[in-house]
Amino acid sequence: MPYDSLKALIADLEKDGSLQHVPIEVDPAWEVAAVMRRVFRMPQAQRPAVLFDRIKGSDLPLVVGLYGSRRTYARILGVTPTRINERWLHALAHPVPPVFVSGGPCKEVVLRGEAVDLTRFPVPTWTPGRDIAPYIAGASVVTRDPESHVRNVGIYRLQLKGRDRTGLNINPPQHIGIHSRKYRARGQPMQVAMALGADPVVSMVAAAKFPPDTDEFAIAGGLRGAPLELVKCETVDLEVPATAEIVIEGTADLEHLEPEAPFGEYMGYMSPQRLNPVLRVTAVTCQRRAIFHALLSQKPPSESSMLRGISNEASLLGALRGMGVKGVTDVHVTEPGGAVMHVVVAIQKLHPAHPREVMTAVWGVRPYYGKQVIVVDDDIDIRDPFDVEWAVATTVQARRDLVIIPDHTGRRSDLSVEPERRDQDRSDKLGVDATRKWPYPAPAGAGPEHLARVEARWPEYGIREVERE
Numbered sequence: 001m002p003y004d005s006l007k008a009l010i011a012d013l014e015k016d017g018s019l020q021h022v023p024i025e026v027d028p029a030w031e032v033a034a035v036m037r038r039v040f041r042m043p044q045a046q047r048p049a050v051l052f053d054r055i056k057g058s059d060l061p062l063v064v065g066l067y068g069s070r071r072t073y074a075r076i077l078g079v080t081p082t083r084i085n086e087r088w089l090h091a092l093a094h095p096v097p098p099v100f101v102s103g104g105p106c107k108e109v110v111l112r113g114e115a116v117d118l119t120r121f122p123v124p125t126w127t128p129g130r131d132i133a134p135y136i137a138g139a140s141v142v143t144r145d146p147e148s149h150v151r152n153v154g155i156y157r158l159q160l161k162g163r164d165r166t167g168l169n170i171n172p173p174q175h176i177g178i179h180s181r182k183y184r185a186r187g188q189p190m191q192v193a194m195a196l197g198a199d200p201v202v203s204m205v206a207a208a209k210f211p212p213d214t215d216e217f218a219i220a221g222g223l224r225g226a227p228l229e230l231v232k233c234e235t236v237d238l239e240v241p242a243t244a245e246i247v248i249e250g251t252a253d254l255e256h257l258e259p260e261a262p263f264g265e266y267m268g269y270m271s272p273q274r275l276n277p278v279l280r281v282t283a284v285t286c287q288r289r290a291i292f293h294a295l296l297s298q299k300p301p302s303e304s305s306m307l308r309g310i311s312n313e314a315s316l317l318g319a320l321r322g323m324g325v326k327g328v329t330d331v332h333v334t335e336p337g338g339a340v341m342h343v344v345v346a347i348q349k350l351h352p353a354h355p356r357e358v359m360t361a362v363w364g365v366r367p368y369y370g371k372q373v374i375v376v377d378d379d380i381d382i383r384d385p386f387d388v389e390w391a392v393a394t395t396v397q398a399r400r401d402l403v404i405i406p407d408h409t410g411r412r413s414d415l416s417v418e419p420e421r422r423d424q425d426r427s428d429k430l431g432v433d434a435t436r437k438w439p440y441p442a443p444a445g446a447g448p449e450h451l452a453r454v455e456a457r458w459p460e461y462g463i464r465e466v467e468r469e
């Protein structure tokens, strides 16, 4: 496992410019969001992670964009980008339970009571002028099921509400929603711990969807190939990764809800105000030279869509194979669809109805995913939208190749559903069979073999990209 801490990852990414420093003072109220939006409009493979050395009003540096490309994601796993899914499938099949240690870097500073002050952290406002407050975006939020005692780790938005208060967004279908319902039925508050900047695989598992009662920390251990080290919290009965930069502990009162949001959400629109619990912070522990870690979460292209998409591709591929679906070679959950709406699947087609079997399997195993599922032959590069559209253009007849299922499972946040029907969690599904239905002529243009030879001596041709502006 290449990195066991955020600082180890940062140090390595700095070496080749994959992480770059902003030395000037930057305003978290608007400027961080605008700088990162500019960075995310660079082609994915060229986006650096950014370390803001000086954030106005805070003594802590801020790092954003560590999961902004498949290249860095693969580097964190110690593989090439084409091996990401393989690494994930291995981790899912071989989880490694965490181990407990008595202390760690996240305990270098322990603050309780009056000493707690979240407003000292460099928390950005991600949609300036529209978000109601700065948001802690990208914390790995830990809760425990009061019945099964299995913990859950997920990424949920946290509105900064004061020195020792945050809003906590709870969606009923999510695992934290299941936990909060059980605590509420017992008349108990829910204990919560949030880790920022832990071992870099922790955000990967926190962003992915698993069946309930999966211990995400054990999957993280599978990805690392070694157990994750956890330490006990100071004021709540939970454990967090020992190498976290910052840990926030607290208790959510589930009876007294407060307005939370508006917040600019990952699908690309403002999410309206709603009633949500408030987390009362009981302790903050952190490293002496802590770095505040955040994920850019907003209209794609965004870091949260990249991270969630890559992590969920592997879990979807694993689930399809687990169901016994044959011939699926790769799965892509696209970034413009917020890493939930649009799925592209590559198959080695076995028979004419095979693409339809694959579509219905996707809808069965991940009902909330894939409002649109495009199935292509496995010579198509499913991560290149250009190649996928070429496949659709050259293989699809609308009457024959489209599958529409009305009123399937949907997402409440899908604004394309009529407002009065949105609380039914329904959505139509569209399947597109973009595989070739009979033998086609060979594709036109220089093939892989010739392209590889040109690539090997590319500098000799003296051709470079035209500079913009």
Ligand code: MN
Residues within 6 Å of the ligand: 152, 153, 154, 175, 210, 211, 212, 214, 216
């Ligand atoms: Mn979970």
